[in-house]
Amino acid sequence: MTTIKLHNTKTRKREVFTPIDPENVRMYVCGPTVYDRAHLGNARPVIVFDVLYRLLRHVYGPDHVTYVRNFTDVDDKINARAAESGRSIGEITAETTQWFLDDMAAVGALEPDHMPRATAYIPQMVTMIEGLIASGHAYAAEGHVLFAVESYKEYGALSGRSIDDMIAGARVEVAPYKRNPMDFVLWKPSDADTPGWDSPWGRGRPGWHIECSAMARELLGDHFDIHGGGNDLMFPHHENEIAQSCCANGTDKMANVWMHNEMLQVEGKKMSKSLGNFFTVRDLLDQGVPGEVIRFVMLSTHYRKPMDWTEKKREEAEKVLERWLELTVDLEPSDPNEFVPRQPLIDALAEDLNTHKALQFLNSSTYSEPQALLDHARFLGFLSDEAREKHRDRFFSRSEGGGSSADLAELAARLDAIRRKAMLSKDFTQVDEMKRQLVAIGLEVRMDKTGVDLVASSSFDPMKLESLK
Structure with missing residues (x-):
């Protein structure tokens, strides 16, 4: 045990x-x-x-x-x-x-x-x-x-x-x-x-x-x-x-x-009405901040340390969760009564609730395994049915009825894997070539330290996805 x-x-x-x-x-x-x-x-x-x-x-x-x-x-x-x-x-x-x-x-x-x-x-x-x-x-x-x-x-x-x-x-x-x-x-x-x-x-x-x-x-x-x-x-x-x-x-x-x-701060200061940085959970939700973003920001800091809510952290959390959604939106979650979380995640939580380490596990160990990402994220309270449904609606309206989000997620994960290898070898030839192919079929390639996003533009041709698989 x-x-x-x-x-x-x-x-x-x-x-x-x-x-x-x-x-x-x-x-x-x-x-x-x-x-x-x-x-x-x-x-x-x-x-x-x-x-x-x-x-x-x-x-x-x-x-x-x-x-x-x-x-x-x-x-x-x-x-x-x-x-x-x-x-x-x-x-x-x-x-x-x-x-x-x-x-x-x-x-x-x-x-x-x-x-x-x-x-x-x-x-x-x-x-x-x-x-x-x-x-x-x-x-x-x-x-x-x-x-x-x-x-x-x-x-x-x-x-x-x-x-x-x-x-x-x-x-x-x-x-x-x-x-x-x-x-x-x-x-x-x-x-x-x-x-x-x-x-x-x-x-x-x-x-x-x-x-x-x-x-x-x-x-x-x-x-x-x-x-x-x-x-x-x-x-x-x-x-x-x-x-x-x-x-x-x-x-x-x-x-x-x-x-x-520990207590919460906002942009490094104690939250108070006199400072104008006091807001409720409902204020954020009504401003369009997803509840799972609030959860992600909270869990990014160990519970025994002061938690500083910042716009930068909110934006970073939104990007990570959007990527998780894109990777998993077409998948069906496993039965929670049968799903067994991997031990590294449980070990992180068993270390006095090291939620920062648990989130790192999700971002690194399961990134190339969308099904595992989905099931482990749900175990931690993320990627709810409601969040995934909202994302599904956004994705298909954005891609104008063409292309599976799973296809784009697979390509994004593949490019990210190639990029990570290139960062070690210092040879970015394959990265540049794959980016060129993606742009050619109408996909915008967004990269940052957390991963890769593929966004369908108005010129996106989903019929050409097959040539990249």
Whole structure:
């Protein structure tokens, strides 16, 4: 069996992944708060952990992996959006949840096995809070319930911070009912205009952190394999999850492996509305950027490094994907239940999700094998039926009804192979001769470091293709 190695944020080192139960490998990833469109940075953890999900399903079997990603549909940001828009909270969260699902499908992400909504797990949250109070890890005060941070000795281990350092760095006004400035809210009161549920502490709503702990325990158990998310969630969200989950469940761990992806930048700068470089996934899709291009750019950088979205990277990704489509558009994909990815691709992913190396494998090892390219690309979430159909329509309209795209792809691959040999021998005679023949029948030859493209011009004569085979 393939050995998977993952960087564990908790231990700060790369470790061999050993599931608690190989028959049920369990992963939880923090999902969105649904009050608006997902911005580009929101897509990165979805794409990263989608690749990990695909790898785990390959290694352990699709029926032996459980992936949970939640929706936070009770939150003060949602309440504020409802107040300013005059729309109901339920209407907003239903709409934005579907937006998120549509946009993530567009970037090639599989849907998790479970996508729980926080509002469906309020009873489980109340039960967990009651248990924390009973065990002395939480206390009620002025309609609130707070977790007593000092009751959990390991608090701060994930982020590497001491409680004293966290208090010194805090810039928030400390509520008078807190015993310790770092104590965090498990339950808070709701007024008549705010969503609320009955509880032993009065009508109120859960704090943010308790949601994930309750949903993870309900769907994955007290102790599971992998917990993931963006590194902006490491503190305080994931730190608080660990504290309340371990104390409520009586375990020394919530998850064995903690994984965090780095943040996204745009043209070397932090994405922000004030800089004018803030945009959503839907903004790009509506501008005509294919979802698979977004996915390709994201996976070109290792998940633990900052991801810089640039126009140059977008253009390069579009060119590579266009070439893949041209090579494979007339082929039928293999049955995914029977297709077995080649080991170099799996080994790349097993190296702490080395997606850059995986993409290199697709570009080099399978370039002269269109069927293998198609099947391996689909394994990684590329060359979907929709993308291939759109390309097929574009190609045949461009070639004015003549010539098979497979024929052109075959010729492009042949020329590229000749060119690569010529780059070693420094003899480009064959390259020049083949280019001359292609131009003579009306094909434009485009070359760059990534490969060769053949584009049919208005003078293209498909009947003459046979003479070049």
